[in-house]
Amino acid sequence: MDLALIQLLNGVQYGLLIFLAASGLTLVFGIMGVINLSHGSFYMLGAYCALTLTQFTGDIFLSLLLGVPLAFVFGVIIEWLFIRRLYDRDHLQQVLLTFALILIFNEAQKLLWGSHPHSVPVPGYLQGGFKISELLTYPYYRVAVAAFCVALALGMMFVIQKTRIGRVIRAGESNREMVEALGIDSRLLFRFVFAAGVALAATAGIVAAPLESVYPGIGEPILIISFVVVVIGGIGSIKGAFLGAILIGVADALGKVYFPAFSSSVVYALMAAVLIARPGGLFGRAA
């Protein structure tokens, strides 16, 4: 029972992390119409950023403060170099180009950090955890990560629902041509949205770094799972991504307890079920 409870907590916390990555993906596709396979690489970038920055600053949260703006700038550069050339192209070419980006990022990672796994320390003041029973404790750091993700999610919803930029983003998601017709520079909007997506994925990578070891290819499972979340939630829907991420996180964690042999299939089966019932995802427009 305790194990199930811990897994449930882990599931929610994992779901919150996936949400950070998936929200960027859903915005980039929903608004810019670009399928970005290299999204997982930005998660990896975040994790390795955490590794290097923590060696200097000594604290994961200081690394976060430094790393997120860096990731944003990196996103702007990547958009300017590659992604903007994809706006008028079909899905096939987007898939191809962003797949090629994965090859480049993976190789760059190997050159810069090597192929051994590394670990990133949990800050001293968050060592230890809450006692759940005699034998089990739940680490403070996981709770802090969950709280941080919730705060960020609330912040994002506020920005999207209540601010001017949020209104433009929502408009862009439902009708791209119209936004341009209204005199909003879509190039700037796209660059901002893409960089924000990169920053979100990197944020997830940074805060996740102390939870597991940092290793090459760390972003790939996140990429696939984020796509599943986007499909379940409905393309372009932040709300859907949030719900989908929690759903997937919990399903994955509980699947590991109850169907250990098929734990990863549970997630995909869930997606298939959602799509049969609602081909456009939970909060999506009809596909």
Place this chain on the structure above:
Amino acid sequence: MLALPRPLVLVVLAALLGFAIALPFFGGPFALKLATRIMIAGIFVISLDLLIGVTGMVSFGHALYFGLGAYSLYFISPDSAAANAFVALPFGIALAAVVALAVGSVAVLTKGFYFIMVTLAFGQMGFSLFFDTKIAGGTDGAYINVRPIFSIGSQQLLNFSNRTAFFYFCLAALVLSYVLLLWLVRTPFGRVLQGIHHNEARMSALGFNTYAYKLASYVIAAAMAGFAGVLFAAIDGYVAPELLGWRESGLAIMMVVLGGAGTLYGPVLGAILYSMVEETLKSSTELSAFFSLFANTATAKWLGGIVANSWSMALGFFLIATVLAAPKGVAGFIEKFAGEAKRARPKEIAPSSGERKRASAMRLEVENLKRAFGGLVAVNGVSVQFPPNQVHGIIGPNGAGKTTFINVLSGALKPTEGSVRLENQEIGGQRPHTIARKGLGRSYQRTNVILPFTARENCLLAAQAQFPSPFRFSNQWRRKDEDETIEKALRAAGITPERADIKAANLSLGEQRQLVIAMLIASGAKLLLLDEPLAGMGPEETGRVTALLRELSADHTIVLIEHDMDAIFAAADTLTVLVEGKLLAHGTPEEIRSSAAVREAYLGEWGQEAKQ
């Protein structure tokens, strides 16, 4: 429609084939193995091109079937004896096809981005099935100790462990697969697949069950990938979960795009190019030789070492450069040199037999029809009758629910309440292609014909829908009356024989509209539902199409939405006025013109003018 390869393409393919045939005589074992791998990759990627380039479904999980084929050889091979290839190959094909039928029945429900992601997820599901469990060695993969042998009784015909024999077998299999797919794509069945690629809504409106067609092409492609997978497992005698994974699927997409999607031969060139580039980038000696063309030996060696060390980064840049510079791939490059395809000469048509028998048109009755979107009632309790052999206009201000109304009639939307009867038969709520089969053909506001097809091919596609055998793989089964139907339809819609063999993309807007009507007639529709057939037309074209509609009403019932008031008052026998989802009036144009209610609610100043 996908043409047979141009002469220049044939020359290139023949040269490659000649090179491949000669390879075992001068290439070493390494070259032979690499070439075998390329042949097998070629079979795999042309099967993917059937989905991506022909039917227009970008599958990101095609490696699932490739991997399943590979694993099937492991499953069927005894521990220390050879499997019979006569059993192993069909087994691998069947396994892939059965799984594809199950997966496809779900995946094909989705489109575009969702289809990409769903196929990706199913591929990953297959991957984790082998990766997370102990089946066939789990993460470590498994070995097939003895290669399969083609044998009948004790007679050995071909042993896969003979490298040269195996290479020739794979080469023959590739050529055969290519010819087979080329043939398939050019059959009536393949024509429908291409139609779906360019315009699925149109195909559905013509009465094709597009779901079944897409599923069929998905299963065929999977079976072929499974075949390639069996062969692949026989190269090294080793299978691993990675074969089913998304990287393998991604690589296959890459080869298709690199070579040129939708050409069938292009992906094979893509597979060759990709493998050659990869091998070159991995080899520091070859790279150094390349760099020494530009720099001194020491620098060249240093550069070569660096690039070979990070070859996959170099490969990444190569791919990006290719996709940006040549979006149509190698095939696009070759076709550019080959120049424009020669146009087929228009066939002579025998003059029409003169008398036109009055075909039985259909009656449509709508009773108390209601359609709501959540709280918004777009069509609210409309009852109206459309008698046969007349032109019926539907008018109303913007947002009156006209398009929703005909969407319900054609089956694109399900009615919330009420009934729709075609010739006293209830059709409300049925699927669009079922309704189309019953004789109700519709057009859309945006003209949608299959642009890469000629006008005649468009009609051929439409005529194919009315003859019941759904999947047809031979042109020979084309009926005599099908040809007649097409010529009649083209003539009825006013498309002259010299325009009939021009690609629809090169026809004028007005002609495209006429072509839509011709397609509906050819599909056997007896009731035409037209959504703004006159929109965007100049006065001369408007006149021509209006006259055409009058003429067509001799053997069709026509229901149309139109905003051009002058045209519709002149052309229609009855007018139906919808306002805010409700039926405001129904009657002859004179009755409508003199109705005070209509004038007040809708016609406004226009009505005043018309009165004067």
